[in-house]
Amino acid sequence: MSLQDGGAPDPHDDGRPPAGSPAGAGPETPAGSPAGAADGSGTPAAHAASEAGREPAPARRGRPRSEAVEQAIFDAAAGLLDEGVPLADLSVERIARTAGVGKATIYRRWAGKEELFVDLVRSVEPPDPVLPGTSVRDDLVALLESLRQRGLAKRSSAVLHHVFSQMQGYPKLWDAYHHTVIEPRRRIGLDAVRRGMERGEIRADLDVEFVNDLLTGPLLLRTVIRPGATLEPGLAERVVDAVMEGLRPRA
Incomplete structure (x- = not known):
């Protein structure tokens, strides 16, 4: 069990050893859950198996994240x-x-606070779109x-407002966000445009990146360059x- 600063037991600690440490602890158990058997097996199921004369199943490597712990950290x-x-002043220790x-x-x-902040931002953003696939127009509208x-969300969320207002001045965090969030979303748009070209719904003589920029540009303009513009x-x-008036194949 980890200790908080000052030596007090960590009430949220899941007891899992840091990466690279020997395995052997059981899954996270919320406070108030039944304790394991007195012989140290760790779970009631393992205790029952022992009493029946069977060897308990080997401990499963890894353990599910505790949503309550993560939410406490995000909060x-x-x-x-x-x-x-x-x-810059928000250290992991703090x-x-x-x-x-x-x-x-x-x-x-998380490997460090950059990864923590990327997950924090994603937790308060809308999820990535699921494109219907019925037509290129429907896909692009959903995107x-x-x-x-x-x-x-960026306008209404204090978290997003504070993070985005400082993120570009903090290159390591911006790079982490760009790599794990922006690029995957951009690929969704590029794939939608390519499908439209393959189906003959978009002119095939145009550059895919250029078409994607034409479509996403107005939304990015209103959310980044003109943050007070109407949405x-x-x-x-x-x-x-x-x-699409200029993207449809010519007769």
């Missing part, structure tokens, strides 16, 4: 941001102390609507329909 980081603490967990509890889940929803319902449909 601590978000609370510190709300208090005006700059990203987040752990605020969350009431040990640093090892955080490092078991642009997801960008519109993210723009609205009204129906905007995604209007952008796609206007751009």
